[in-house]
Amino acid sequence: MESSFIELEALQDNPNFKEVVNGVLDDRLTFKDGLESLRGSKLFSLTEGGDLVGFYSEDELEGCVEIHMYMFQEHRRHSLRALRHIFKSQTGNIKTSVYGTHLHVVTFLKRLGFEVTNILEECLVKNGETYDVLELLFTKEKNNG
Numbered sequence: 194m195e196s197s198f199i200e201l202e203a204l205q206d207n208p209n210f211k212e213v214v215n216g217v218l219d220d221r222l223t224f225k226d227g228l229e230s231l232r233g234s235k236l237f238s239l240t241e242g243g244d245l246v247g248f249y250s251e252d253e254l255e256g257c258v259e260i261h262m263y264m265f266q267e268h269r270r271h272s273l274r275a276l277r278h279i280f281k282s283q284t285g286n287i288k289t290s291v292y293g294t295h296l297h298v299v300t301f302l303k304r305l306g307f308e309v310t311n312i313l314e315e316c317l318v319k320n321g322e323t324y325d326v327l328e329l330l331f332t333k334e335k336n337n338g
Contacts, residue, residue, distance in 0.1 A: 239264070239275050246271065249279055257286035257330065276305065286332050293325030302329050306336035 234250035239262075247264035260279060264272055280287070289307070291298045299309065307329040315323035 234261075239278075241268070241271065247275065249275075254288060257288045258283055259288045259290075261289055272301075273305075284333075286330060288328065288330050290326050290328045293327060299327055299329070302331075305331065307331045 231250050234252050237249050237251065238245055239247045239249065245265075246268035247262065249260055249262040252259040260283075262272065262275060262279065264275065287307075288310075289302070290313075291302070293312070303309075308331075309327050310330045311328040313326040313328065316326050
């Protein structure tokens, strides 16, 4: 039997918040960097069978909502199911961004109906290296939303 993902609105109230954020962030990001990138975002836990498997952030923008999903590495095989769960809670267009080094994620999102709308060249600097960031948009009307 397949477990469903459940949203828990108070991720910040989790006593293991720091470990949760550190556990799902990209290796090049520190907890401080991660918190800075999440400042002002609504945060939701993703659980499966009672176990925390990751979280996602949500920010209201004009004409869309910006979402970023963070999964523990051992649960990333469930990313599609988690995304479907997140999509169900959204009524409008969805925006996200992905590091240029994560082209497999870009390919995955394109298959779901996202389109690359912008490439921010060398806009992210971590450990002295610069990275591109790709912005993507999922339009409900185009994707039979």
